[in-house]
Amino acid sequence: MDTQLKRGLLEVCVLTILSKEDSYGYKIVRDLSEHVEITESTLYPILKRLEKQNCVSAYTVEHKSRLRKYFKIEQVGQEKIQEFLNDWESVLAIYKFVKGGGKDE
Amino acid sequence: MNKSKFMSELSIRLNTLPQHEINKSLAYYSEIIADRMEDGMCEEVAVSGLGDIDEIAQEIVLDATPISKFILPNRPLSSSDIFLLVLCSPLIILLIGIVILIYLSVWLVISALYLINISFVLVGLAGIVASIVDFRNNIPINILIFIVSLFSIGIGIVLYAPIKKGSKKLWGLTTLVIRYIKIKFIRKKD
Numbered sequence: 001m002d003t004q005l006k007r008g009l010l011e012v013c014v015l016t017i018l019s020k021e022d023s024y025g026y027k028i029v030r031d032l033s034e035h036v037e038i039t040e041s042t043l044y045p046i047l048k049r050l051e052k053q054n055c056v057s058a059y060t061v062e063h064k065s066r067l068r069k070y071f072k073i074e075q076v077g078q079e080k081i082q083e084f085l086n087d088w089e090s091v092l093a094i095y096k097f098v099k100g101g102g103k104d105e
Numbered sequence: 106m107n108k109s110k111f112m113s114e115l116s117i118r119l120n121t122l123p124q125h126e127i128n129k130s131l132a133y134y135s136e137i138i139a140d141r142m143e144d145g146m147c148e149e150v151a152v153s154g155l156g157d158i159d160e161i162a163q164e165i166v167l168d169a170t171p172i173s174k175f176i177l178p179n180r181p182l183s184s185s186d187i188f189l190l191v192l193c194s195p196l197i198i199l200l201i202g203i204v205i206l207i208y209l210s211v212w213l214v215i216s217a218l219y220l221i222n223i224s225f226v227l228v229g230l231a232g233i234v235a236s237i238v239d240f241r242n243n244i245p246i247n248i249l250i251f252i253v254s255l256f257s258i259g260i261g262i263v264l265y266a267p268i269k270k271g272s273k274k275l276w277g278l279t280t281l282v283i284r285y286i287k288i289k290f291i292r293k294k295d
Contacts, residue, residue, distance in 0.1 A: 025133060026140035033247045040137045044130070045168045064143070068136060083270070 010038060010046055011055075012084045018056060020074040020082060025069065047071060055080055108138050111152045118162035126169045134161075167287055211279055216270040222268050225261030230256040 010032075017023060017031050023041060032038050048057045055077035060067045106114070115217055119127045134155065137255025139153035155161060183188070190197070236247040 002245070025137050026144070030144075039156055040134075041156050042162060044133055045164055048168060067132075068138060068140075070134070085230070 007046070008035065010042065011050060012081060013038070013045055014043070014050065015055060015073055015077045015081050018071055019078065022070045022072045024071065028071070050077065053080075106160075107154055108135070109195050111138070111155075111158065114158055119165060120160065120181050122169050124167065126165075127198060130165050167284070175189070208279065211275055215275060218268045218272060222261055222264050223262065225257050229256075229258030229261060232257065 013032055013036055014028060017028050019028075023031070025040060025047070028047075029038055029040050029043055047056070047058075051071075053072055053076065055074055056069050056071045058069050060069050086101060112135060116127060117132060119130060122130075137155065138151045139146075141154065142148060232250050236250040236254065240247045242258060262280070
């Protein structure tokens, strides 16, 4: 899959996980890896980008005498998920057209 | 590799970044390794499962470094560097000019789109006010102006979302180009 496309898709996947509950790096990877291929190293720049775009915000919580960074989805992030869903309606229509060899259903 | 060795190796590979960026990256990987160990992995497995340290460092550097740092050398310029720079200065100026022009064009297109959008709304508002003020002098024409003005405001409102989306995509395209250039320079340096 095209790298840029994959990056964009992973961003939305991370936002979707965070739309259910606030989460932290390792848990995000664990929850997502059931559905898509993602590693902690791939997640780091994604979280940084999402934070920079104000899609998510971060806060730290003390956990077993160490700090754990939690991420919370923001309004901009919710909008990004919606934007993705709207965009993919048209992409799916094109996919069906291409898969059908350009024939009308 | 154990955790402390991984952290010090990563820190060395990130030494071109500002200290706060290095600290943020180290804190993230320290937390991840601790979480993996808490999940039952031994230290070695928790570290090795993160992948190749060079690739991890490259991805972090790529994301956190401005494009100029990739192009300009870290060491002071030697006399041969300066000679070559002077020799190539027309070409460099031309290239910088092209980059600035592309950036300006993107901004101009985005600004123009928003200006068109605002114009529709403002013209519409002005038309409504004018038609109300002048209503008694020419009733049919003012009703027409009122309706056209409402349409104009409507077009402005309807166009806002696609213009916002288009502008975002256009801006996203420049980010992609910059990332592509960074990758090219990293490969050249390697």
